[in-house]
Amino acid sequence: MSCTRSQAREQTRKGGRSRWVAGGFALLCAVALGAAALSAPEHLMVPDMARAYAGPFLMPPFGADQRGRALLEYAEQGASVVAMPSVVAGLTVMAFAVLGGLMSCLATGWTNTLIQGFGEIVGALPRMLVVLVVALVIPKDARGLLPLALTWAFLAAPGAMDEAAAVSERLGGTRFVEALRAHGYGRPRIFGWHVVALNLRPVVVRQGAEVMMQVVFLEIALSYLAVADDQPSFTHADSLMSWADLLNLGYPSLVLDVPTTHALVLGLALIGSVALVAFSLGVAARAR
């Protein structure tokens, strides 16, 4: 028995360590991306053809494009395009998830039906179709990622609410709240601490992180498709570069003899870092 207890303690300690490591990594990456977004220049540097296609060693840290402009500026501008809308979308979904979980704790039956009905209506169409229709009607001078990110968050909300409601139901729903009230706890402590912070946290944070990641991927996909067709992107002003421009710049190195592999690697690394941040946030918020 003591052996089992010590094993369990050891597992909890290891789990706690992995959560801290994941949380630290996510924070570090988020700070780096945030700093990159804040330091993004308004316009790319003046072309310098002598440095065209320069690699990371010739023009640190990431090299240059076909006109000798630093890829670092592409990365910074791309971060500035996605930073705020993805965070807003993530927070929106988290708010919806908390609402779904709390509604399930406050009343049963009709709330679940309401959430499911909302999900059925909102989720009846492919998300990309709804996003493209929204993109279609945004005036050209008001183009930006935020309306598309909010649309995506709204479409993802029913799933998040449903999952949070399921967690609350497993917890006991209204009976759990009544039991804590019987202990003399106040509403802020019951809902804020016991329901949201201790029990809904893993689901809420994971859903928020996933939507943040999806919004970044959505921006890259929409911008790449537009850039590949020589058209302006729906998600940012023409003066800005997206991470999709790095992929577009690097893609020819796969099929032609163009020395832009460093741009492709940088683009993929940025995408990978976003996926890792989302994954790490999910791990960091896991239940003990």
Next chain:
Amino acid sequence: MRRWWLRPMVRLLAAVSLPILVPAIITALIWALPGDPASIICPPETCGGTAVLAARWNLDAGPVAFFWGWIQGAVHGDFGNSWRLEQGVPVAELLRTAVPHSLLLIALALVPVALGSVAAAQGWLTRAVDPILQVVGLVPALVLALVAAAAVELTYGAASFSGHAAMMRLLAGALVLGLADGALSGAITGTRAVFLTEDKQRYVGVAVLRGERRLPNTFPNVAPALAGQLRARVLHLLSGAVVVEAVLRIDGIGDLLWSGTLLQDFGVVLAAATGFALLSSGLLVVQAVVEIAVAWYVRWAPDLSLAPADLP
């Protein structure tokens, strides 16, 4: 159980209304944009005859007249003309080429998803593979589609769009759709979760003790949940098809929707979006039919609340 018909009826109602609602909303949005629709296609400062064009394309009588005219035409297979993408070309012609490609792409992409679901239901895949699946599922469709496009272009050339190359583009696109954005991992973990929850029910343990197989007992009860998951997966694939078709240059309805959106070709977007709405309606109908079939099957089962002597 008393109101078993409610959910399928809501789904059928949604299925009927979607193909009308989607073009209605897009029509309303066209008129909500600054400037009248005719001047969007043909700005008066750059091209003459805007009024003639508006009259020819039924854009001069307001949104309601345009919508009813469009719906009446669509019922007879006439979706109007392309405004910008291929100006003047009937959209029905574009759809005739695009829809079969998209349907084939989705059907092929469903193969790995369905195999994953079957393997999860049968318990052939252990949880040990979950981390690998999760990592693969994190890769966005765009990245995998670019890799697939590069592979096809290196093998067949950049301008290869017919014969074997076209089939390879479809197969590569289907593989990308089936793997990327968590399609396969979601199918496996989702199906497994449904069956694991059902396996905890007492009747399953009793059936196993009686020497019966687990799956035939649980399947009728999990069928509605599986149908719901299948609908969500196909919608997910349809969403991803827009990116995959555009990157791999597959002449499908997703590519058509993307090109129409990019060029603000409302004629094409209206028809392509309605095509997507029809596919979504079809999925809703399938789910409703499964739910009705299961409910009927359950109603045929003997009522266990009756005393043994009352049973036939």
